[in-house]
Amino acid sequence: MTRPVYVHDLDALAAHARSIRAGLPQGVELLYAVKANPDPGVLGALAPVVDGFEAASRGELRRLAEVLPGRAPAAYAGPGKTDEDLAAALAAGVHRIHVESPAELRRLGGLAVASGRPARVLLRVNLPVDAPGASLVMGGGPSPFGMDPADAVECARRPPAGVQVRGIHAHLASGLDAPLAGAVAAAVVRWAVAEVGAAEVDVGGGMAVDYADPAARFDWASYGRELGGILDAYPGLRLRIEPGRSVTAYCGAYLTEVVDVKRSYGEWFVVVAGGTHHLRTPAAKGHPQPFTVHRRRGTPGPRTDGGPVTVVGQLCTPKDVLSRSATAGPIAVGDVVAFAMAGAYAWNISHRDFLLHEPPLFRTGDPREVAADWAARPPRP
Numbered sequence: 325m326t327r328p329v330y331v332h333d334l335d336a337l338a339a340h341a342r343s344i345r346a347g348l349p350q351g352v353e354l355l356y357a358v359k360a361n362p363d364p365g366v367l368g369a370l371a372p373v374v375d376g377f378e379a380a381s382r383g384e385l386r387r388l389a390e391v392l393p394g395r396a397p398a399a400y401a402g403p404g405k406t407d408e409d410l411a412a413a414l415a416a417g418v419h420r421i422h423v424e425s426p427a428e429l430r431r432l433g434g435l436a437v438a439s440g441r442p443a444r445v446l447l448r449v450n451l452p453v454d455a456p457g458a459s460l461v462m463g464g465g466p467s468p469f470g471m472d473p474a475d476a477v478e479c480a481r482r483p484p485a486g487v488q489v490r491g492i493h494a495h496l497a498s499g500l501d502a503p504l505a506g507a508v509a510a511a512v513v514r515w516a517v518a519e520v521g522a523a524e525v526d527v528g529g530g531m532a533v534d535y536a537d538p539a540a541r542f543d544w545a546s547y548g549r550e551l552g553g554i555l556d557a558y559p560g561l562r563l564r565i566e567p568g569r570s571v572t573a574y575c576g577a578y579l580t581e582v583v584d585v586k587r588s589y590g591e592w593f594v595v596v597a598g599g600t601h602h603l604r605t606p607a608a609k610g611h612p613q614p615f616t617v618h619r620r621r622g623t624p625g626p627r628t629d630g631g632p633v634t635v636v637g638q639l640c641t642p643k644d645v646l647s648r649s650a651t652a653g654p655i656a657v658g659d660v661v662a663f664a665m666a667g668a669y670a671w672n673i674s675h676r677d678f679l680l681h682e683p684p685l686f687r688t689g690d691p692r693e694v695a696a697d698w699a700a701r702p703p704r705p
């Protein structure tokens with residue numbers, strides 16, 4: 325077998341999601357941002373643990389209806405919602421529609437009146453937030469996402485007919501560690517309550533995932549304490565978060581096999597089946613994707629000398645790099661390479677038909693066991 329396989333460890337995912345939940349105070353609603361990984365198995369494993377799902381396209385609404393029939397999505401978001409998108413969200417009974425602009429709010433109001441279903445919305449605001457201690461300002465610059473604060477205040481004061489403004493939504497950055505995410509959440513809530521009297525605030529996702537350290541995790545307990553402090557300061561507030569990457573990144577692995585090993589002008593290259601058309605994460609994020617090697621006995625081909633290697637795929641472009649300068653001991657043709665942290669923004673954001681190579685397979689299980697089984701198969705002659 326040289327066809328790459330995605331392996332989703334759904335038990336590990338459910339356990340990780342429960343540990344996130346355990347770090348959050350009672351009153352905080354946990355939504356999962358479906359765009360990070362809309363795999364049906366992933367959604368099914370998360371369903372008993374999260375409070376709901378955030379969809380950002382009609383395709384995601386359809387997927388949720390298939391996997392979780394009868395459970396209306398918690399939120400519908402995203403820029404560029406068409407009238408068809410908005411009508412579909414109303415028809416699906418989505419709890420909150422996150423509105424990106426005053427014009428979108430007016431269109432939604434018209435559709436809501438016509439359909440006889442009121443639209444319950446959060447206004448997405450692009451708020452400048454000064455994160456104390458981080459010498460960093462987030463939001464508050466020109467962006468296609470969200471409304472300027474003054475526009476959001478105006479929309480909240482004078483919503484069009486058919487629309488009930490329930491509060492504020494903000495998703496200002498990604499890669500935030502727990503202290504920074506907590507400070508951003510506090511700043512967003514402070515503004516939302518003071519400026520629009522919001523009873524509900526969704527402070528977004530963007531919790532950090534460190535691809536250089538697969539064992540590291542976002543500090544949910546410390547973030548949870550910060551959110552608990554916000555709830556204490558604003559009794560009765562409905563507070564919501566919608567992480568994606570930090571929920572599912574760890575549960576997926578992309579397994580493939582070494583097809584060729586060679587030295588080029590003094591550097592080792594390991595060529596694997598598949599590539600960044602299956603796993604775009606390292607190209608999109610500009611990082612080496614962490615991997616482990618499962619050695620196969622009796623492989624006849626060449627092997628590296630154990631020094632640093634560049635791992636590339638089968639695409640005819642120098643950008644098809646999965647990992648650069650990684651040291652993993654000697655690697656031979658036929659060895660199985662298991663890329664970890666491939667459970668978020670992986671297959672679903674990849675340019676999957678590049679060179680018309682076959683897509684990967686999909687399995688559930690423990691990636692280490694699947695890789696070990698693969699590596700235990702005899703090498704091809």
Ligand SMILES: *Cc1c(COP(=O)(O)O)cnc(C)c1O
Binds near residue numbers: 495528
């Ligand atoms: C992408 C996105 C999320 C999830 O972000 P992560 O970095 O995956 O946690 C949440 N909310 C909105 C509005 C988004 O666009």
